[in-house]
Amino acid sequence: MPITYLDVPKGIRSEEKSKLVKAIYAALHEAYPYPDDVRIFLREWRPDSVSQDGQLGSEPVRPVFMMHVPEGANIDAKRKMLRKINDAIVEAYHLPKFMIFMQEYPLDRVALDGGLHSDNKARVEAQKEVYRDEGAEQMSVPDNEETLNGRPVIATGCSRGLGRSIFEALLARGADVTVVARDERNSRKSRLGARPEVSAPYPG
Numbered sequence: 001m002p003i004t005y006l007d008v009p010k011g012i013r014s015e016e017k018s019k020l021v022k023a024i025y026a027a028l029h030e031a032y033p034y035p036d037d038v039r040i041f042l043r044e045w046r047p048d049s050v051s052q053d054g055q056l057g058s059e060p061v062r063p064v065f066m067m068h069v070p071e072g073a074n075i076d077a078k079r080k081m082l083r084k085i086n087d088a089i090v091e092a093y094h095l096p097k098f099m100i101f102m103q104e105y106p107l108d109r110v111a112l113d114g115g116l117h118s119d120n121k122a123r124v125e126a127q128k129e130v131y132r133d134e135g136a137e138q139m140s141v142p143d144n145e146e147t148l149n150g151r152p153v154i155a156t157g158c159s160r161g162l163g164r165s166i167f168e169a170l171l172a173r174g175a176d177v178t179v180v181a182r183d184e185r186n187s188r189k190s191r192l193g194a195r196p197e198v199s200a201p202y203p204g
Helices: 014-031 075-093 121-130 134-140 161-172
Strands: 003-009 039-045 064-070 099-105 152-156 176-180
Touching: 003 014, 003 075, 014 039, 014 064, 014 075, 075 099, 152 161, 161 176
Parallel strands: 003 039, 064 099, 152 176
Antiparallel strands: 003 064
16 A cells, blocks of 8 residues: 655645645555555644755745555556646645655565565455556566677676676676686686576686
8 A cells, every 4th residue: 555745834725735635645546556545644844844954944845755655566657646746746835846755665564463465365466466567577577688688797706605696697698798706716707608507617
């Protein structure tokens, strides 16, 4: 569920706030339809409670919108949502330089009543069904095989551990890898083709 915080200056009327939160909800729900549980926390500040570059009251209190949302929404849906949220807040407060911060969370980083969402199998499957978008897959596992085919890459620290794993992943994606190590007894500098099995001469 999207959890959002809108930090704004005091001053607009209650009916204007009502119109604003309805517009924000509609934009969020369109991009994140599951579950239908959108929270918007409106936090109003006086000018003497906000500073710019360490100075109180140096400029008008500008709106800032922060959102915590599930992973997987389509990138075009996110663009559309952000435009709608921006337009609604600018209309309400008539202030420039409005910023939105978006943090996407996996289900193993959210808990309800002490239980991780990732342990709720029904929720996991329902969210996969709603957000099964090619954009989500590209977001979590970038597919760079076409861009790495034959491209020269220099990899360091490849004789063991994380460096070795990165080296093998680059080979698997078709990169032309040059390995550089400080210890010639464990590894030697060499240009390799795009074959994972070539990593054998490089002991871990």
